[in-house]
Amino acid sequence: MxxxxxxxxxxxxxxxxxxxxxxxxxxxxxxxxxxxxxxxxxxxHRGVGACVGRELDAWGRLGILGYQESTPSWLRYAHDLRPLLAPLLGVRPDEVAILNSLTANLHFLLARFYHPVGARRKILIDRPVFPSDRHALVSQIRWHGGDPASDLIEIGPEPGRHRLDPEALTQAIAAAGECLALVWVGGVNYLTGQNLPLAPLARAAHAVGAPFGVDLAHAIGNVPLALDRDGVDFAVWCSYKYLNGGPGAVGGLHVRAATPDGAPEPMLTGWWGHEETTRFLMGPDFRREAGALGFAVSNVPVLATAPLWATLPLFSEYxxxxxxxxxxxxxxxxxxxxxxxxxxxxxxxxxxxxxxxxxxxxxxxxxxxxxxxxxxxxxxxxxxxxxxxxxxxxxxxxxxxxxxxxxxxxxxxxxxxxxxxxxx
Ligand SMILES: Cc1ncc(COP(=O)(O)O)c(C=O)c1O
Incomplete structure (x- = not known):
């Protein structure tokens, strides 16, 4: 042609x-x-107006009864989207949750995965990492009493170059060894557009006993992902880029079921992460819902999630x-x-x-x-x-x-x- x-x-x-x-x-x-x-x-997407309109209509007609009578259910409004989302990530539906925004989700997952203890306290990241991720990571290091000057290791391209050699990253992970409490990278780099291979990075992180997490803001809906196959322990994303969820649309997180639960679980909790079947008994004790849903804290922002009911099905069709x-x-x-x-x-x-x-x-x-x-x-x-x-x-x-x-x-x-x- x-x-x-x-x-x-x-x-x-x-x-x-x-x-x-x-x-x-x-x-x-x-x-x-x-x-x-x-x-x-x-x-x-042209279907978004109808999805948002449906919820506005249900709100107007039903008020609070919308929680019982609306379809799709407001109670499970984000949960029921997970089977559409999971194939985009290459994970099981119970390993994802649709909630909050990217940076908030990163903090919630760092509360679960970043446990600086003794000499194992450093975080290794790629450079340039999105500034919000860096702010979150630096603040978590400080929150745990650490010093970002020594506890944050940043690995970037060679001087004068923009491509980050994945080999240089895996070597840096191996060199840092058991000092590493966490490895964090951007899946597709926000500035250069480079798509990093996740499997070798996960292997390198696991070889030194560090969990491996990924920012998928620029990757989800953009490149094929196989997080479970690649051994990614946790990931976060936003829905307003390639998922076309609209400005400030609800984000999401992934937690790998196969990740060993060896670390303590000082998760930051809220009622929407409580076991679904007993949540509304309103008891004082927290019983965590299984899987990624246990990381939810608040009820679902129905209007900010509605566009995804129009756009996620596109990825099943294409x-x-x-x-x-x-x-x-x-x-x-x-x-x-x-x-x-x-x-x-x-x-x-x-x-x-x-x-x-x-x-x-x-x-x-x-x-x-x-x-x-x-x-x-x-x-x-x-x-x-x-x-x-x-x-x-x-x-x-x-x-x-x-x-x-x-x-x-x-x-x-x-x-x-x-x-x-x-x-x-
Ligand atoms: C790579 C990356 N990470 C993090 C963020 C921050 O997302 P949020 O404002 O939803 O927390 C963005 C926003 O564009 C981004 O592109």
């Missing part, structure tokens, strides 16, 4: 219908934008492997265009190997291209939505549920023009 023909494939099924089931922001003339910011906030193949076709096509027609001032920092990346491509930007807010504004004038991360990184994503070849052409064409070139 000639490169120029590929945008026509966006009109083929199932991709045309799938993309059309999302609402794209438009420019002043009504032309849909090339929305390349799904790594930040996924688009609104399994991750199929979506990954579609996204890879678009990215390979764009890479071909960039090779044939490079953009002055632009260099890709996301690893080239398909297994080491997902939907996101990150670029280092310099002259003659505009930088920072100027670049984002200039792209906006071409009808393109991407983003910027300081000091010099431009991020775009090709979310396979709604992005296609035409988006790649529009972005590439705009970048050529912004660098002083012409043509499409």
């Amino acid at each position: 000639e490169s120029a023909d590929r945008p026509a494939e966006d009109l083929e099924e199932p991709w045309a219908t799938l993309a059309g089931s999302f609402i794209r922001p438009q420019d002043d003339t009504g032309r849909p934008l090339a929305y390349l910011a799904g790594h930040s906030l996924g688009l609104l 399994p991750m492997q199929r979506l990954a193949a579609r996204r890879e076709a678009v990215i390979t096509f764009l890479e071909g265009r960039l090779a044939a027609r490079p953009v002055a001032g632009l260099s890709c920092i996301t690893p080239e190997a398909a297994a080491e990346r997902g939907a996101q491509l990150s670029f280092r930007v310099g002259p003659p291209l505009p930088e920072g807010a100027d670049l984002i504004r200039a792209l906006g004038a071409f009808g393109i939505v991407g983003d910027w991360r300081e000091p010099n990184i431009h991020r775009i994503a090709f979310a396979p549920l709604y992005n296609g070849f035409e988006d790649a052409v529009r972005w590439h064409t705009a970048m050529i023009r912004l660098s002083g070139g012409s043509g499409r």
Whole structure:
């Protein structure tokens, strides 16, 4: 297929219908934008309004009786989504819970998994880790009376490089050895888009007796995951990126059932983690619900969860492997265009190997291209939505549920023009 023909494939099924089931922001003339910011906030699916509306309607009609009479049940509103979510993670439904937000869930899981004792008190992380994760980890070290200057080990790419060698991470884990109380990484890196291999990292962590946890904010709904096979002990994510749950949508956590329960269990608890069958007896003692649901503390935010009833079923209809193949076709096509027609001032920092990346491509930007807010504004004038991360990184994503070849052409064409070139 000639490169120029590929945008026509966006009109083929199932991709045309799938993309059309999302609402794209438009420019002043009504032309849909090339929305390349799904790594930040996924688009609104047309089914979401009905799901939220159903709960508003039930609330209006039933008030508190909605807890008994609404369908799906408000009492199990998030629980019943777990069979749809678990395949995206490669885990059993009882190993996931849909609740809270990512950083809050990280704190709850650190209360379970981070037990600094004696010389075993350090946390090893990849760099750059998302700032909120770092804040949470540093605060937990301090909370336990430790000193982040010595108890936080950060392993980044070699100087002048953006790709983090997974081998360097496993070697650092082995070198730190029994000083490690925890290993924590971002599954797909928020800045570079690098997709880390989880199995060797889990093996390395377990070899030194440390639990292994992962931030999946940029991985879930983006790359195929097999957390149980890979031996990941715990993970957290948000739902507003590739799961298209909407701004501030409810997050989630995973706790591996097979992880030995050797550590004490100073979990932070609340009534929604209490055994479901006796929760409403309202007794004073806490009896933990089995599995990941035992980590719930509060009742389900029904309105913030409702969009997932529209968007998670999409992943049953279009399994991750199929979506990954579609996204890879678009990215390979764009890479071909960039090779044939490079953009002055632009260099890709996301690893080239398909297994080491997902939907996101990150670029280092310099002259003659505009930088920072100027670049984002200039792209906006071409009808393109991407983003910027300081000091010099431009991020775009090709979310396979709604992005296609035409988006790649529009972005590439705009970048050529912004660098002083012409043509499409
Ligand atoms: C990789 C990563 N981790 C953590 C967070 C923080 O998420 P939340 O605000 O839901 O706690 C984000 C938010 O974008 C993120 O991208």
